[in-house]
Every structure is written in C-alpha cells, then in structure tokens.
Amino acid sequence: MSDNPLGFTPNEMMTIAASRALRNDDVCFVGIGAPSAACNVARLTHAPDITLIYESGTIGTAPDVLPLSIGDGELCETAVTTVAVPEMFRYWLQGGRISIGFLGAAQLDKFGNINTTVIGDYLHPKTRLPGGGGAPEIATSSKQIYITMAQTKRGMVEKIDFFTSFGHGEGRDHRKRLGIDTSGPTLLITDLAIWKPDPVTKEFTVVSLHPGVTRQQVQESCGWVVKFAEALDETPAPSELELKTLRDLQARTKAAHEGTGKAKAA
Amino acid sequence: MVKFLPLKQAVAENLNDDDTVAFEGFTHLIPTAAAHEAIRQGFRDLTLVRMTPDLIYDQMIGMGMAKKIVFSYVGNPGVGLLRRARDAIENGFPRSIEIEEHSHAGMANAYEAGAAGLPCAVFRGYRGAGLAAVNPNIKSVTCPFTGEVLAAVPSIRPDVTFIHAQKADRQGNVLVEGIIGIQKEAVLAAKRAVVTVEEVVDNFDDLHPNLTVLPRWTIAAISVVPGGSHPSYAHGYYARDNAAYLEWDEIAADREKFQAWMQANVLEKSAGDFAARVEHLRKAA
Numbered sequence: 001m002s003d004n005p006l007g008f009t010p011n012e013m014m015t016i017a018a019s020r021a022l023r024n025d026d027v028c029f030v031g032i033g034a035p036s037a038a039c040n041v042a043r044l045t046h047a048p049d050i051t052l053i054y055e056s057g058t059i060g061t062a063p064d065v066l067p068l069s070i071g072d073g074e075l076c077e078t079a080v081t082t083v084a085v086p087e088m089f090r091y092w093l094q095g096g097r098i099s100i101g102f103l104g105a106a107q108l109d110k111f112g113n114i115n116t117t118v119i120g121d122y123l124h125p126k127t128r129l130p131g132g133g134g135a136p137e138i139a140t141s142s143k144q145i146y147i148t149m150a151q152t153k154r155g156m157v158e159k160i161d162f163f164t165s166f167g168h169g170e171g172r173d174h175r176k177r178l179g180i181d182t183s184g185p186t187l188l189i190t191d192l193a194i195w196k197p198d199p200v201t202k203e204f205t206v207v208s209l210h211p212g213v214t215r216q217q218v219q220e221s222c223g224w225v226v227k228f229a230e231a232l233d234e235t236p237a238p239s240e241l242e243l244k245t246l247r248d249l250q251a252r253t254k255a256a257h258e259g260t261g262k263a264k265a266a
Numbered sequence: 267m268v269k270f271l272p273l274k275q276a277v278a279e280n281l282n283d284d285d286t287v288a289f290e291g292f293t294h295l296i297p298t299a300a301a302h303e304a305i306r307q308g309f310r311d312l313t314l315v316r317m318t319p320d321l322i323y324d325q326m327i328g329m330g331m332a333k334k335i336v337f338s339y340v341g342n343p344g345v346g347l348l349r350r351a352r353d354a355i356e357n358g359f360p361r362s363i364e365i366e367e368h369s370h371a372g373m374a375n376a377y378e379a380g381a382a383g384l385p386c387a388v389f390r391g392y393r394g395a396g397l398a399a400v401n402p403n404i405k406s407v408t409c410p411f412t413g414e415v416l417a418a419v420p421s422i423r424p425d426v427t428f429i430h431a432q433k434a435d436r437q438g439n440v441l442v443e444g445i446i447g448i449q450k451e452a453v454l455a456a457k458r459a460v461v462t463v464e465e466v467v468d469n470f471d472d473l474h475p476n477l478t479v480l481p482r483w484t485i486a487a488i489s490v491v492p493g494g495s496h497p498s499y500a501h502g503y504y505a506r507d508n509a510a511y512l513e514w515d516e517i518a519a520d521r522e523k524f525q526a527w528m529q530a531n532v533l534e535k536s537a538g539d540f541a542a543r544v545e546h547l548r549k550a551a
Binding site for chain 2: 032056057058067068069071072073077082085086089093094122123125126127128129130131132133134137139141163166179180256257
C-alpha cells in the first residue's frame with residue numbers, strides 16, 4: 001500500500017466498499033459478521049434511513065454496537081417493530097419485501113454459490129459447519145444478493161462442497177431454469193477488489209481493485225482463474241469519516257462484548 | 267390445566283426417554299435451566315428439535331442424550347461452531363446421531379404448520395439448495411391453481427416443548443416479549459408445554475392488548491426460575507452474557523474439559539443457581 005496516509009487495512013477497505021453499495025431506500029436482510037458491519041457503517045454515514053432487518057424478526061433496527069448474534073437485545077430495542085420468526089420468513093422475505101440480502105460465505109465459487117454447511121462429504125464431513133440458517137431462502141427471495149468475504153484460496157474455490165445457498169448455479173440462465181425470478185448475486189466485495197457477474201455467463205469478474213492491490217494478488221488468493229474487466233477501476237480509498245465511523249463502531253462493539261466478561265470477573 | 271411446579275418436578279412429569287422435544291428460543295429467552303434439569307435427570311434417546319441448537323443442545327449431545335437432532339443452524343451464534351455437536355457428527359462421539367437438517371424458513375413453516383394442525387407446510391423454499399438432495403423430508407408440491415412448484419416439509423409436532431418467558435400471572439397465563447422467535451408456535455405445536463418464567467405477577471390487567479400471551483390452558487406446567495435463560499437473556503430483566511458464549515468455544519473444544527465443566531456447573535447445581543449468574547447482567551438490560 002503505497003499511498004495510504006490513513007493507514008486503513010484491507011478488511012476496513014472491504015467493509016467500507018461494501019457499505020457504499022447500499023442505498024438509503026434499501027431494505028436489507030443482514031447476515032452476521034462482515035455484512036453486519038458494512039450495513040451499519042452505511043446507516044451511520046450515507047444511508048441513515050436504510051431499513052436493516054435481522055432474521056430474529058427485528059425490522060428497521062439501529063444498534064449502537066454490532067450484535068454478536070442475530071438476536072442480541074439491542075436489535076429489538078432499537079427496531080421499528082419485532083415480529084415472530086415465521087412471519088419474518090413468510091411475509092417479509094418470501095413476500096418479496098427485501099431489496100438486498102447481504103451474505104457472508106465460508107466457501108464461494110465463481111458463480112456466487114455459497115457453502116456454509118460442510119467441508120467434505122455431507123454424511124461423513126471433514127468439518128461440520130453451522131449450516132444455512134436463513135440463507136437458502138434469503139439467496140432466492142431477496143431481489144438482489146451482495147456477498148462480502150476476505151479472499152483466501154480455501155474460501156474461493158472452483159467447486160464448493162455443498163450448495164447451501166444457490167447463486168447462479170452453473171451460470172447463464174440457471175436461475176431462470178429453476179423458476180427463480182430474483183437477480184441473485186450482483187456484487188461481491190472482498191478485501192482486495194469489487195466483483196460483478198458477467199452479464200451473460202454470470203461469472204464474477206473483477207471490476208475494481210482496491211488502492212495498491214495488484215491483479216496478481218487477487219489471483220494468488222483465489223482458487224479459480226480470475227477474469228478482469230477491460231476497464232478496471234480503482235476503488236476510492238476510505239474517507240476519514242468512513243474510517244472513523246467504522247473504527248468507532250468496532251471499538252464500541254469490543255467494549256460492549258467484553259464488558260459482560262469483565263463484570264463477571266470483578 | 268396448568269400447574270405451578272418446581273422445575274425438577276415439571277421436567278420429570280413431562281419429559282420421557284425417546285421423546286421428541288423442542289427447547290426453543292431464537293437467541294433470546296433460551297430455556298437453559300430446563301435443559302440443565304433434563305441433563306441432571308439423564309434422559310436418553312431424545313430427538314432434539316430446534317432451529318438454532320446452540321449451547322444447550324451442544325451440552326445434551328455431549329452428554330450422549332440425543333439419538334437425533336432436527337435443526338436449521340448448528341452453530342454458536344456469532345462465535346462459530348458447536349464442538350460437541352461436531353464431535354458427534356464427525357466422529358460419533360460419545361455416540362453417533364442422526365441429523366435432519368432444514369433452513370430457518372423450513373423449520374419456521376414446519377412449526378407453524380404444527381400449531382395450525384396441518385400435516386405439512388408449503389412454502390417457496392430450498393430452490394437450488396443442496397439440502398433438498400440430502401434430506402428426504404424435503405419434498406415438493408405443485409400449486410393446483412398456478413402450477414408453481416413449492417417446497418413441502420412435514421409439520422413439527424413435539425411431544426413436549428420447553429420455553430422460557432418473562433412472566434406468568436397467578437392464573438398461569440404467560441407473557442413473552444422482545445424477540446419472540448418461534449416460541450408461540452413451538453408451544454401450540456406440542457402435545458405438552460413447560461414454561462420457566464422470571465417471575466409471577468398478580469395479573470396482566472395493564473398489558474397492551476396485542477402482546478404475545480399464551481393462555482394458561484395451553485401450558486402443562488410453569489416453574490419460576492429467575493435467570494433461567496442464562497447465558498441467553500430476558501428482555502427487560504438481564505442482558506445476554508456474550509462473554510460466556512465466547513468462553514463456551516474453549517470449554518466444548520476438549521472432551522475432558524467439557525465433562526469437568528458439566529460436572530461442576532450442571533450436574534452438581536440446581537435451578538436455584540441461575541439467579542446469581544445474571545446478577546451482573548441486570549443493570550445492562
């Protein structure tokens with residue numbers, strides 16, 4: 001990173017680039033972890049009226065700190081309303097009210113298919129991961145899907161071990177052939193680059209490199225042969241305000257989550 | 267009609283070996299005290315149903331009480347994996363368990379169908395998802411009006427459901443508020459329901475008319491267990507003990523450490539020990 005006077009990290013760049021993709025009028029179904037940070041930075045900067053929804057039933061929530069789980073108390077206390085879990089999935093998600101489903105991934109392929117279920121064989125797994133939770137239906141009922149994850153060769157693979165959440169399947173019109181009428185993954189934000197699906201093949205293609213990142217770095221931390229757009233942009237570096245907002249949010253979060261442990265020790 | 271009972275008796279009267287049982291709570295109001303009482307009484311061959319198994323099922327699986335789990339997210343929320351559940355699934359330790367895996371939408375719809383007295387739930391789900399290929403209980407039906415192919419799963423009808431709630435009135439009606447999760451559906455879907463509560467109040471006369479109240483005749487037994495949800499939380503009473511969830515990751519990672527923790531914190535304790543565990547979390551609520 002040659003020109004980085006603010007000293008931002010690749011992960012901070014990822015979260016901030018992801019936050020910029022969200023709009024003030026979006027209704028966003030938020031996955032825990034990196035998506036949650038990005039969505040709340042958006043809310044605290046350029047998208048104050050964004051509707052954030054967590055699968056525990058909290059609609060229009062505005063937490064002061066990032067929740068550790070999707071059901072932390074603050075999500076409910078700051079929400080416009082809190083509904084039961086079946087209502088969440090039936091009326092709000094299946095009913096077509098969600099503009100953006102924002103997901104993370106343990107394993108991702110180039111067509112935006114996600115695995116968070118198992119590494120290895122399903123019945124005899126090498127590693128049993130937590131599974132899909134709400135993601136299988138978020139992936140097909142939200143109007144669009146944004147994905148964010150840090151790049152590794154283990155995480156971004158040619159072939160995922162299990163189709164937890166369907167992206168573009170084998171590419172091209174695979175969603176349409178299954179009768180899925182939503183757009184699926186339209187954006188991937190990693191710690192190195194911004195990716196969009198090719199309009200025809202639906203394969204994720206790098207459209208913007210984060211400041212100081214090379215094509216070689218992107219390829220070396222990705223398990224498939226990376227395609228780059230002809231006109232490759234450079235992602236604007238985080239602004240002072242964006243970076244301060246993210247760091248303050250993470251500092252508040254850290255203090256809050258460690259707080260209960262300290263009080264116990266005292 | 268509902269009975270107010272000590273937790274030990276409520277569990278003994280309502281849970282049996284081989285039962286299909288749901289201890290529900292979606293991150294909030296998890297019935298930890300009831301699960302620990304079930305562990306102390308040593309039930310065997312249970313089919314454990316829950317959307318988000320989390321720590322209490324990790325503990326029950328680790329103690330060898332489960333023959334099968336039905337779930338949609340087998341993780342420690344916000345922390346990572348459930349290591350006792352993993353040991354059972356990956357290595358058959360302490361015993362092998364059968365798994366039936368769904369999505370949240372699938373489980374939520376299945377509970378709702380159970381509460382509604384239907385044999386199955388129909389919804390738009392599992393499209394392109396690998397679970398449909400590995401779970402024979404995920405099937406499809408064609409809409410007779412539009413021809414759309416929809417997912418179908420059998421309804422969930424537990425023998426007994428355990429939940430934790432904020433309060434009961436003296437008659438035994440129960441109030442649940444905050445993140446209400448799947449509790450109402452899980453109670454109404456079950457043959458019997460047992461509720462632990464933070465406290466009993468004289469009446470519910472001053473409540474808002476649309477709150478989630480389970481009438482007393484839908485519940486078999488109520489036990490008063492302050493703090494009974496710890497390390498989960500009770501909205502209005504005490505905050506989630508996030509540090510305990512982080513600590514669990516280390517405890518559950520090692521078989522012997524797990525056994526020692528269970529001995530000291532569950533087997534040698536009782537429902538009365540929960541109140542002290544949430545003292546430091548009350549101010550934060």
